[in-house]
Amino acid sequence: MAIDPLSAPERSQLMQAPRPRRLPLAPNAAPAKRSLPLADGARDRDRNARPIYAVWEVTLACDLACRHCGSRAGHARPDELSTAECLDLIEQLAALGIREVTLIGGEAYLRSDWLELVSHIRKQGMTPTMTTGGRGLDATRAQAAKQAGLASVSVSLDGLASTHDRLRGVEGSHAHALAAMQHLRAAGIPVSVNSQVNRLSMPELPELLELIGGQGAHSWQIALTVPMGRATDEPEVLLQPYDLLALFPLLGTLSARCKALGVRLLPGNNVGYFGPHEAALRGYMPSGHGGSCSAGQLTLGIEADGTIKGCPSLPTASWSGGNIRDATLRDIWERAATLRYTRDRTVDDLWGYCRSCYYADVCRAGCTWTSDVFFGRPGNNPYCHHRALEFARQGKRERLLLAELPPGAPFDQGRFDIVIEDLEDSTAATTPPERQRPHDPTASL
Amino acid sequence: MTQLRACDACSRHVFVTESSCPFCGAQLTAAPRARALPIFAGMSRAQRMAIAAAAVASQAAVGCSQPPVPHYGAPPIFEPDAAADAAQPDAGAAKPDASMSTSEPPDAGGGAIPIYGASPNPGG
Numbered sequence: 389m390a391i392d393p394l395s396a397p398e399r400s401q402l403m404q405a406p407r408p409r410r411l412p413l414a415p416n417a418a419p420a421k422r423s424l425p426l427a428d429g430a431r432d433r434d435r436n437a438r439p440i441y442a443v444w445e446v447t448l449a450c451d452l453a454c455r456h457c458g459s460r461a462g463h464a465r466p467d468e469l470s471t472a473e474c475l476d477l478i479e480q481l482a483a484l485g486i487r488e489v490t491l492i493g494g495e496a497y498l499r500s501d502w503l504e505l506v507s508h509i510r511k512q513g514m515t516p517t518m519t520t521g522g523r524g525l526d527a528t529r530a531q532a533a534k535q536a537g538l539a540s541v542s543v544s545l546d547g548l549a550s551t552h553d554r555l556r557g558v559e560g561s562h563a564h565a566l567a568a569m570q571h572l573r574a575a576g577i578p579v580s581v582n583s584q585v586n587r588l589s590m591p592e593l594p595e596l597l598e599l600i601g602g603q604g605a606h607s608w609q610i611a612l613t614v615p616m617g618r619a620t621d622e623p624e625v626l627l628q629p630y631d632l633l634a635l636f637p638l639l640g641t642l643s644a645r646c647k648a649l650g651v652r653l654l655p656g657n658n659v660g661y662f663g664p665h666e667a668a669l670r671g672y673m674p675s676g677h678g679g680s681c682s683a684g685q686l687t688l689g690i691e692a693d694g695t696i697k698g699c700p701s702l703p704t705a706s707w708s709g710g711n712i713r714d715a716t717l718r719d720i721w722e723r724a725a726t727l728r729y730t731r732d733r734t735v736d737d738l739w740g741y742c743r744s745c746y747y748a749d750v751c752r753a754g755c756t757w758t759s760d761v762f763f764g765r766p767g768n769n770p771y772c773h774h775r776a777l778e779f780a781r782q783g784k785r786e787r788l789l790l791a792e793l794p795p796g797a798p799f800d801q802g803r804f805d806i807v808i809e810d811l812e813d814s815t816a817a818t819t820p821p822e823r824q825r826p827h828d829p830t831a832s833l
Numbered sequence: 834m835t836q837l838r839a840c841d842a843c844s845r846h847v848f849v850t851e852s853s854c855p856f857c858g859a860q861l862t863a864a865p866r867a868r869a870l871p872i873f874a875g876m877s878r879a880q881r882m883a884i885a886a887a888a889v890a891s892q893a894a895v896g897c898s899q900p901p902v903p904h905y906g907a908p909p910i911f912e913p914d915a916a917a918d919a920a921q922p923d924a925g926a927a928k929p930d931a932s933m934s935t936s937e938p939p940d941a942g943g944g945a946i947p948i949y950g951a952s953p954n955p956g957g
Binding site for chain 1: 836837839843844845846855
């Protein structure tokens, strides 16, 4: 099966497509929602659930302009936490049981006190790490980060140079990312790589892996690009569910190659689920296979303005649990309805295909974020290998069709419909979604 | 907690209660004993212990979840803890590149938990 979901003309057209200009490139974020309601008290299940991993957007300022950026990053939020508030939050994270804090952005190093935060995380007994596009991560910054105690850095590489630069929106960003890896290694900071998988990057994954192995990365994390923020503006870049029929055999092959190269392949939570390559891809997990979503169970996300979510990727508008300026981290963790979601979720909360899936009780629709950004509600996840295989077995496939455009705010989302069609019907699939006139909520503004 | 096992014939995960694979029809032998904790090339004993600790902690806490890997960001952290000092290295463990080793001692009481984020010391 061909590993490029695009024909040569389609690829050429998509590579040269200008950035969509319907919406502002980097919209100003609205001030954080404040004083969200919390339950009166915590239940045993809330007290027993404790996060061990936090992902913290320390600023929304960014020096890249990625065309798939979910937070539409660029400008700092108007109400980002002060240094003193950050240091206090770090102490609350430690008290709650967090073991590792990954700083993200925007671009974390654009915050002037980022090394003070790294150092304080370390002092509180937690492990500070960072994810970066690497554009401004020069030798000086890398050495300073090492001195502050930064334990490891994941650099984003989304393909070979031309594809990466196209996706990241800045010419030369691929070269900058590679340079950042070299600066980090020279400073003594271990490096890993994270990559977005979409229709542009998918066929380049084998070559990308060889590049990563040659750069000394110890791990390679992959995640499927999903329609949040700017990624929704170019739906033709996103994988269609039937593309997983070719992607997963490729990942199985890459898994073996990773072992030979000494690179750990780590599929993200939204690389789902339970196909014949599950053991190869997630055999390192305690059960030998993937589980469900850990948002609000083992992980939490923090936005630069103090907003707390169960997962850093979840849309802010509907998944904010509260703000650290209004309540303690512990109270938000235990008493916010949105952070309780996965603690309370059962099979009865699933819908669509996932509701009757063979794996429903184990998987519970997998990644909450993926389902939510496609359909505006969790519980039905179309990015699933098992699901694609089951449709294929019946000679069918699912195609996602953009029905409503996003309004153009950080962490915003559109809405997609699912079309079920014959597996071999390729005519409809090549019709660009935007030609099908999705509803534009900004049209009347 | 629901338990799955991999079908020997087609590698699909099936419930341990199945007598035949619902995907390929192969007859399944009696359910194997609980799967041993994962041995992943490149993990030290300390790393595997950390995974076990995370699994036990998470299962006790919520009953269904397990260490995840996020949608973006850095891969899991596998940092040696105090137990690593006494641990024998794994025969198959990858040795860290010289530039990736850290001269710093492990965090006191670090008790590393592998979830996601970047690994500072892949070889433990």
